[in-house]
Amino acid sequence: MSDQPLLSVNDVSKFYGSRVGCRDVSFDLYPGEVLAVVGESGSGKTTLLNCISTRLEPTNGSVTYRMRDETTRDLYQMSEAERRFLMRTDWGFVHQNPADGLRMAVSAGANVGERLMAVGDRHYGNIRETAIDWLGRVEINEDRVDDQPRAFSGGMRQRLQIARNLVTGPRLIFMDEPTGGLDVSVQARLLDLIRGLVSDLGLAAIVVTHDLAVARLLSHRMIVMKDGHVIESGLTDRVLDDPHQPYTQLLVSSILQV
Known part of the structure; x- marks a missing residue:
């Protein structure tokens, strides 16, 4: 790992009127x-x-990101166009509901290919070949390349969404409950896939989850939130094996009792 942060979050707050x-x-x-x-x-x-x-502007605080040219930029000082380009190229966002991150009326191959076109690839043959390669990497058969996501199961849609996000070689992925709503057996396969891809590609990731098993499997570090505040943070194994805060202890013990 580099000794320079990729992303720095500084005193970020978001208020909805009086609600935190x-x-x-x-x-x-x-x-x-x-x-x-x-x-x-x-x-x-x-x-x-x-x-x-950058999907929601904070009320206070700043978020800075180290670009590929090593300059550090404040995300909210960037133009809307610059932020959109970052989202299409250097970042990925995996939604809990894959339909929110896919175009449901175009083919699986086109969903992956769109991201390539966003970074300037215009060669149809290359785009299709790369899309097929990425479908294979997320365990979707080549013969499904022309099928629309609406013909896919929930687990396949989530794998397609992951391929769409990773095809441009991003450095940072955001994941919002990536296994939420899936059967346990499907969750397990998907988590294995995510863990392997994140490791192989050297990605940085921020994973939001209520499932501590997901946190343990995927993350190096974790932060625990309650009522909008971070109440505990540290290495994942330390937090889960030796939680210091009563709330974290309660979360961990409730999992153990299931």
Whole structure:
């Protein structure tokens, strides 16, 4: 891992009137590192993810990102066009509901190919070949390349969404409950796939999840949120094996009792 952060979050807060979405959140994310953001529904974890990924403007604070040319930019000082380009090229966003991250009325191959076209690839043969290669990497057979996502199962749609996000070689992936709503057996295969791809490609990732098993499997570090605040953070195994805060202890013990 580099000794320079890829992403720095500094005192980020988001308020909805008098309601706190998240408050005074700070952390650094390094290249190749996976950070899990965990907490119950309403803890502020998705609000935080949306603020970091420029989908939602924070009320206070800043988010800086180290570009490929090694300059560090404040994301909210960038133009809308610059941020959109970053989202299409250097970043990926995997939604809990794959339909939110796919174009359901075009083929699987076109869903992957669109990202390539966003970075300037115009050769149809190359685009199709790369799309087929990426479908194979996420365990979708080549003969499904012309099928629309609406013909796919939930697990296949999620794998397609992952291929669409990773085809441009991003350095940072945001994931919002990536295995939510899937059967347990499908979840297990998908988690194995995500873990392998993140490791092979050296990706940095921020994974929002309420599932501590997902956090343990995927992340190096984690932060625990409650009522919009970070109440505990540290190496994933340390937090889960020796939680210091009563709330974290409760989360961990509730999993153990299931």
